[in-house]
Amino acid sequence: MKRFYKPGIVLFLYLTAQSLFAETGPWFPHNVSAEGERIDKLVIFSFWVTGFFFALVVIALIYFTFRYRERPGSKAYYTHGTGKIERIITFLLAMSVFGVIDMNVIHRSNEDFEFLMGKNLDRSKALRVEVQARQFEWRVRYSADNKTFGTAKDITSLNQLHLPVDRPIFVQLTSNDVVHSFYLPNFRVRQDVLPGLVNQVAFMGKEKGQYTLACSELCGLGHYRMKGYVTVEDEADFEKFLADAAKTTDTDPANNWGWAWEER
Amino acid sequence: MSEEHMHEGPKSFITKYIFSLDHKVIGRQFLFYGLSFLLLGGIMAYLIRWQLAFPWTPAPVFGKLFFPSSGGAATPEIYTTLITLHGTIMIFFAITPLVIGAFGNFLIPLQVGARDMAFPVLNMLSFWLMPIAGAFLLVAFFTEQSAAAGWTGYPPLSSATYNPGAGESCWALAVVLLGTSSIMGGINYVTTVLNLRAKGMGMFKLPLTIWGLFLTAILNLAFVPVIAVGLIMLLLDRTFTTHFFTGVAINTAQAGQPLLYQHIFWAFGHPEVYILILPVWGMVSDLLSTFSRKPAFGYKLTALSMCLITLLSAVVWGHHMFISGMSPAMGKTFQSLTMLISIPSSVFFFNWLATLWRGNLRFTTPMLYCMGVIFVFAIGGLTGILLASRTMDIYLHGTYFVVAHFHYTMAMSVFLGSFAAVYFWFPKIFGRMMDETLGKIHFWITFIAVNVVFLVMFRVGLAGLMRRVADPSAYEVFKPLQPLNQIITYGVMVLGTAQLIFIFNFFYSMFKGKKASENPWEATTLEWIVPSPPPHENFEGPLPVVQCGPHEYGNPLSAGKDFIMQTEKAG
Numbered sequence: 111m112k113r114f115y116k117p118g119i120v121l122f123l124y125l126t127a128q129s130l131f132a133e134t135g136p137w138f139p140h141n142v143s144a145e146g147e148r149i150d151k152l153v154i155f156s157f158w159v160t161g162f163f164f165a166l167v168v169i170a171l172i173y174f175t176f177r178y179r180e181r182p183g184s185k186a187y188y189t190h191g192t193g194k195i196e197r198i199i200t201f202l203l204a205m206s207v208f209g210v211i212d213m214n215v216i217h218r219s220n221e222d223f224e225f226l227m228g229k230n231l232d233r234s235k236a237l238r239v240e241v242q243a244r245q246f247e248w249r250v251r252y253s254a255d256n257k258t259f260g261t262a263k264d265i266t267s268l269n270q271l272h273l274p275v276d277r278p279i280f281v282q283l284t285s286n287d288v289v290h291s292f293y294l295p296n297f298r299v300r301q302d303v304l305p306g307l308v309n310q311v312a313f314m315g316k317e318k319g320q321y322t323l324a325c326s327e328l329c330g331l332g333h334y335r336m337k338g339y340v341t342v343e344d345e346a347d348f349e350k351f352l353a354d355a356a357k358t359t360d361t362d363p364a365n366n367w368g369w370a371w372e373e374r
Numbered sequence: 375m376s377e378e379h380m381h382e383g384p385k386s387f388i389t390k391y392i393f394s395l396d397h398k399v400i401g402r403q404f405l406f407y408g409l410s411f412l413l414l415g416g417i418m419a420y421l422i423r424w425q426l427a428f429p430w431t432p433a434p435v436f437g438k439l440f441f442p443s444s445g446g447a448a449t450p451e452i453y454t455t456l457i458t459l460h461g462t463i464m465i466f467f468a469i470t471p472l473v474i475g476a477f478g479n480f481l482i483p484l485q486v487g488a489r490d491m492a493f494p495v496l497n498m499l500s501f502w503l504m505p506i507a508g509a510f511l512l513v514a515f516f517t518e519q520s521a522a523a524g525w526t527g528y529p530p531l532s533s534a535t536y537n538p539g540a541g542e543s544c545w546a547l548a549v550v551l552l553g554t555s556s557i558m559g560g561i562n563y564v565t566t567v568l569n570l571r572a573k574g575m576g577m578f579k580l581p582l583t584i585w586g587l588f589l590t591a592i593l594n595l596a597f598v599p600v601i602a603v604g605l606i607m608l609l610l611d612r613t614f615t616t617h618f619f620t621g622v623a624i625n626t627a628q629a630g631q632p633l634l635y636q637h638i639f640w641a642f643g644h645p646e647v648y649i650l651i652l653p654v655w656g657m658v659s660d661l662l663s664t665f666s667r668k669p670a671f672g673y674k675l676t677a678l679s680m681c682l683i684t685l686l687s688a689v690v691w692g693h694h695m696f697i698s699g700m701s702p703a704m705g706k707t708f709q710s711l712t713m714l715i716s717i718p719s720s721v722f723f724f725n726w727l728a729t730l731w732r733g734n735l736r737f738t739t740p741m742l743y744c745m746g747v748i749f750v751f752a753i754g755g756l757t758g759i760l761l762a763s764r765t766m767d768i769y770l771h772g773t774y775f776v777v778a779h780f781h782y783t784m785a786m787s788v789f790l791g792s793f794a795a796v797y798f799w800f801p802k803i804f805g806r807m808m809d810e811t812l813g814k815i816h817f818w819i820t821f822i823a824v825n826v827v828f829l830v831m832f833r834v835g836l837a838g839l840m841r842r843v844a845d846p847s848a849y850e851v852f853k854p855l856q857p858l859n860q861i862i863t864y865g866v867m868v869l870g871t872a873q874l875i876f877i878f879n880f881f882y883s884m885f886k887g888k889k890a891s892e893n894p895w896e897a898t899t900l901e902w903i904v905p906s907p908p909p910h911e912n913f914e915g916p917l918p919v920v921q922c923g924p925h926e927y928g929n930p931l932s933a934g935k936d937f938i939m940q941t942e943k944a945g
Binding site: 114115118121122125126129130132137138139146148149152153156160161163164167168170171174175178179180184185186187188189190191192196197200203204205207208211212215216218219220222223226227245287288289291293295296298299300301302304305306307309321322324325326327328329330331332333334335337 | 450451454457522523524528529530531535536630631632633666667668669670671672673674675697698699702706709710713714716717718720721723724725727728729730731732733734735736737745748749752753756757759760762763764765766768769770771772773814815818821822825826829830833836837838840841842843844845848849850851857858861865925927928929930936
């Protein structure tokens, strides 16, 4: 045993650390949404509290392996661990795990969840957009008056979702065929898109630029290339984008898939 | 089955080795079946990883063998089939036969003190359904349009409209047949544990391995029918144009309900995780006690917390669907229910560590694997808390963070736990010892490679890369992750290569290994009072009478040795 144990542990630590901390950019993609940082903070907080208990487990494992290894004449301490004190310790430990990790994570999750659903966004200023997913593209629809969809005045674009900076956006989503998932890594936004169901996401871009829109639910052979772009820009650039998109919009009523917006 | 005297064993080759009614032979059949599919699923994992690290380039060694038409490079069709079948094979055709089929069959009658299973014919059938199910699955792989909707098979993608080939139907049929086999096994396990225990073997004198297998069998009986029903509805949709899940109109007017399938699937899918892991928890609890030469700490609490987890596993499936469009109120409830699982989990986890505390630790190969299980399960369990949060799940859902998490909890802990079990019970199954030095080398390479692969995968997931995407380099935001993806792939290659050591050790020891004594590990449970391998009908002479619990190690009243067999009186 001695032959393998120490080199094994050293090699383990070296290789995992080498690969885990390989320098390939930041751990999270750059966040550009108003509330996205809440998720990053919650993940980091959870790493600290779970990491604390994980460290205890590892310290115990390593200490016990060296301290209690069988030696000539050594003997185990005979206990079934069923006494009252043992039961109380077990109970306290289980409750402290639940209290320190789970209760905190539950509490913070519930608090942050409301914000990620758009609690802080000013609905009166919000931009409304309808998105229909289909194999393997994102169809985006803006309404002329930012309220009524499905009219001949709608403006559409393909795989291009533009939004003004610092303005809340509400996106309602449905699918034309299979289950997709509307995923904006830089915004910490993700929502499944199902046929026959309208789901909604709300967020706000606070940094100008072009970001990835990806599908994160297996939707067929072209799943990996179901890619779009989200562009956050000035109000003026956004107006220009709408004007350009209006020129290329398909006005055939048969292709008008827009549905009546349902405020929620 | 007669209580007191033994029957003659069957004589002909067919009745003895092929259509055998002997639980030990059936256990060995399951063992070979599971290990073969583990190898196949592992090769698929390598092919998937190669594609992710070096997209669209020919995969060395196995690429040409699996898809010669494209010169060994994956295509979107091949990639989607690979991910579908890797999941299905590993869960249903590798772990299920290996942990539940092989060790359940071999150990339950021996450890409870019975001559065989309660229903030997049903037992034989439960094995012989497996090759039929496996054949359907392989057909699904080789048909023109193969199964390509992921192992979850969400409709409408899995419907006839979007997956018209025979492959998807074969896949569903294969899983239904396999489920039928699991149900047959479950009936046998539950009946045997409840009715055929030897005299004196109370429920709380059972080894924890049996507790794990017993609870798994109950979950199998309760939840495998659920997935069978779901898949049969899917098959009806595919072949008889019903609209359980499909036929949804473009906007909100609807016929079928795709979300219904997700509920059915995960109502089974979450208990399935525990179906796979419970036997391993039990085995690890027993083995830690054996090699610490110390009773399992808090035996009763461990057993009861496993029962509690079994119950809780039935009410937490919604955490797989936080972002599906389910009501936020339901999300909140499922989040809290899921978090409750950490209470019983920390109880038995603490008991594992407390078993080691002040023990007399013997670092045999099975012991190393058990400690490996403690390590990987700690990582898997703790990261589960992040995913149980509906808020973090918005970002982490469907990324490699989830992939790494569930591979730690239900894949790697079962993988390492199965090795512990194989090394530990090999002498009882085949009558010879496996080589310890090779075993330890195998352990260290496997353990290090497993952690390189999946720890790095957590980081790829945190960076936002979604699973099931064939080419991560197609996205600017994920391009910087390619070096990490390549590290993972190299890890997988090392992991796979290391298994050659195991395969060599396994077959070499089977024929040339050191002959095993009755009780080579100085363990206390009933399988160790019979010769290795045990004779037909297990116990020569009358059935044993149980006098004490399964973990009487280091009892100061035992004279001359540090353990008391279950058939001896403690003190």
